[in-house]
Amino acid sequence: xxxxxxxxxxxxxxxxxxxxxxxxxxxxxxxxxxxxxxxxxxxxxxxxxxxxxxxxxxxxxxxxxxxxxxxxxxxxxxxxxxxxxxxxxxxxxxxxxxxxxxxxxxxxxxxxxxxxxxxxxxxxxxxxxxxxxxxxxxxxxxxxxxxxxxxxxxxxxxxxxxxxxxxxxxxxxxxxxxxxxxxxxxxxxxxxxxxxxxxxxxxxxxxxxxxxxxxxxxxxxxxxxxxxxxxxxxxxxxx
Amino acid sequence: xxxxxxxxxxxxxxxxxxxxxxxxxxxxxxxxxxxxxxxxxxxxxxxxxxxxxxxxxxxxxxxxxxxxxxxxxxxxxxxxxxxxxxxxxxxxxxxxxxxxxxxxxxxxxxxxxxxxxxxxxxxxxxxxxxxxxxxxxxxxxxxxxxxxxxxxxxxxxxxxxxxxxxxxxxxxxxxxxxxxxxxxxxxxxxxxxxxxxxxxxxxxxxxxxxxxxxxxxxxxxxxxxxxxxxxxxxxxxxx
DNA sequence: CGAAGCATTGAAGTGCGTCAACAATCGTGG
DNA sequence: CCACGATTGTTGACGCACTTCAATGCTTCG
Numbered sequence: 001x002x003x004x005x006x007x008x009x010x011x012x013x014x015x016x017x018x019x020x021x022x023x024x025x026x027x028x029x030x031x032x033x034x035x036x037x038x039x040x041x042x043x044x045x046x047x048x049x050x051x052x053x054x055x056x057x058x059x060x061x062x063x064x065x066x067x068x069x070x071x072x073x074x075x076x077x078x079x080x081x082x083x084x085x086x087x088x089x090x091x092x093x094x095x096x097x098x099x100x101x102x103x104x105x106x107x108x109x110x111x112x113x114x115x116x117x118x119x120x121x122x123x124x125x126x127x128x129x130x131x132x133x134x135x136x137x138x139x140x141x142x143x144x145x146x147x148x149x150x151x152x153x154x155x156x157x158x159x160x161x162x163x164x165x166x167x168x169x170x171x172x173x174x175x176x177x178x179x180x181x182x183x184x185x186x187x188x189x190x191x192x193x194x195x196x197x198x199x200x201x202x203x204x205x206x207x208x209x210x211x212x213x214x215x216x217x218x219x220x221x222x223x224x225x226x227x228x229x230x231x232x233x234x235x236x237x238x239x
Numbered sequence: 240x241x242x243x244x245x246x247x248x249x250x251x252x253x254x255x256x257x258x259x260x261x262x263x264x265x266x267x268x269x270x271x272x273x274x275x276x277x278x279x280x281x282x283x284x285x286x287x288x289x290x291x292x293x294x295x296x297x298x299x300x301x302x303x304x305x306x307x308x309x310x311x312x313x314x315x316x317x318x319x320x321x322x323x324x325x326x327x328x329x330x331x332x333x334x335x336x337x338x339x340x341x342x343x344x345x346x347x348x349x350x351x352x353x354x355x356x357x358x359x360x361x362x363x364x365x366x367x368x369x370x371x372x373x374x375x376x377x378x379x380x381x382x383x384x385x386x387x388x389x390x391x392x393x394x395x396x397x398x399x400x401x402x403x404x405x406x407x408x409x410x411x412x413x414x415x416x417x418x419x420x421x422x423x424x425x426x427x428x429x430x431x432x433x434x435x436x437x438x439x440x441x442x443x444x445x446x447x448x449x450x451x452x453x454x455x456x457x458x459x460x461x462x463x464x465x466x467x468x469x470x471x472x473x474x475x476x477x478x
Numbered sequence: 479c480g481a482a483g484c485a486t487t488g489a490a491g492t493g494c495g496t497c498a499a500c501a502a503t504c505g506t507g508g
Numbered sequence: 509c510c511a512c513g514a515t516t517g518t519t520g521a522c523g524c525a526c527t528t529c530a531a532t533g534c535t536t537c538g
Contacts, residue, residue: 042469043469059375061375061376061378061379063379063383063384063465064465067383068383069378069379069382069383071374071375071378071379072375083368083371083372085364086361086364086365086368086478087365087368087369087372087472088476089469091372091375091376091469091470091472092375111361114353114357114360114361114364115357118353118354118357118360121353121357121360121364122325122350122353125324125325125353125360125364125367126325126326128364128367128368128371129322129325129326129367130326131371132322132367132370132371132374133322133326133330135310135371135374135375135378136298136300136310136311136330136331136374137300137330138378139300139308139310139374139377139378139381140300140302140308140310142378142381142382142426143308143381143425143426144302144306144307144308144426145302146525147525147526178483178484178485179484179485179486180483180484186382187381187382187383188526188527189526189527189528190484190485191486191487191526191527191528191529192525192526192527194485194486194487195486195487195526197485198486226302226303230281230282230328230330231330233326233330237327239325385493386493386494417515417516417517418516418517418518419515419516427494427495428494428495428496429516429517430494430495430496430497430518430519431493431494431495433517433518433519434494434518434519436517437518
């Protein structure tokens with residue numbers, strides 16, 4: 001059940017068989033949600049965190065006028081609100097973009113983990129820090145990249161992150177976002193997101209249809225977006 | 240020496256006298272840097288983290304063309320690269336905006352902290368998660384707020400964060416950034432940052448001169464920017 | 479099969495960028 | 509203490525990337 005999650009961890013550091021047991025025992029249950037549901041709302045008091053076993057989840061913040069910024073996309077294997085363990089309340093919403101299966105991890109078990117398995121605590125601390133690194137790269141994109149370069153960067157990032165967990169086949173992967181949601185990731189209007197997708201298509205960089213993308217020219221896509229995967233911390237480390 | 244840092248922690252949770260001792264013992268030395276120096280560069284291998292005792296530090300990422308996005312401003316009391324403990328290399332640069340005094344905390348001591356003082360480890364984990372929450376609010380600003388609203392939001396955020404450590408007097412605080420650096424925070428050009436500052440002045444919301452801001456009309460500034468301090472996690476919690 | 483959401487297109491508008499010049503301030507050395 | 513070059517702040521004219529508004533066709537799914 002946690003295979004995808006463990007692959008994600010093992011991309012960054014070693015996880016022993018015993019540690020794998022401990023991690024597996026964190027999950028107290030499974031929750032299934034339909035697409036387009038609020039999984040957690042900003043400000044709710046939390047007593048457990050969710051490990052995404054399958055599906056896509058968007059983390060977003062809204063302004064009063066209804067403008068929405070998606071601050072991160074979470075994929076299978078991601079611990080979507082691990083930061084809720086220390087924060088106790090989230091500053092943003094979690095919404096399912098697809099049907100999702102979520103492993104429920106009570107905060108009490110995470111607390112016990114920090115007491116008894118400090119190395120695993122450090123690994124999960126690392127995971128929240130990688131999340132923050134993704135936020136910073138998104139800030140760079142939002143502030144400095146053009147719409148075209150920003151969108152290209154998003155497709156590069158998702159390709160690398162999905163590849164870690166084996167969800168890319170032949171440079172193609174499922175991409176369940178509507179153009180509205182893409183726009184909300186990039187800080188654009190739907191209209192301009194549409195035109196930007198078409199420009200990427202026109203240049204022969206991607207193919208996108210029926211909720212699936214194929215990267216047709218990865219070198220040029222990476223060049224256009226100045227994509228550098230270092231921020232994803234994909235190399236092994238001692239921890 | 241760590242008074243400001245401890246105030247920041249105690250805004251979020253209790254810190255006992257014994258814990259205060261442990262924290263104090265984390266600091267192995269002090270490093271002083273002049274303004275406008277690279278404190279840490281992206282990609283460097285790290286074996287210690289810096290606790291900012293005094294001064295301002297900017298965390299920024301650059302594109303090849305020289306465009307720079309400041310992803311966070313760090314103030315006295317902030318652990319500027321605590322995330323470096325697990326990441327081992329930063330994805331961004333740290334640059335001093337003023338003369339700074341930095342407490343040097345060897346990663347080995349942080350590792351020992353996670354082994355021996357899990358509650359303190361959870362507190363520092365919380366601190367990195369608050370950092371990420373600030374990143375998300377900045378992403379919302381970058382993607383969805385107008386230049387004027389975004390700038391107003393920045394002044395509100397800094398006022399609240401500086402107030403926690405007693406650095407605000409009469410709604411005024413030191414603000415050492417040049418307009419170029421302000422622009423790099425907001426994802427604007429210098430010219431437009433300048434015009435936006437003038438518009439805030441013209442509306443009677445702030446006074447800004449000789450590297451010091453005064454907030455003249457806080458309610459209207461907060462309204463203009465839809466500032467809501469929840470994301471800063473300022474309330475006490477069990478951890 | 480109808481309604482609702484989603485994708486696409488065109489035309490016109492605007493917030494912010496670009497370019498260029500100049501003024502004010504600062505830091506440094508003479 | 510003044511001179512002076514460099515950095516920072518300010519202003520104006522003009523341009524463009526992206527927005528806004530509005531309409532139309534295309535999917536999807538009760």
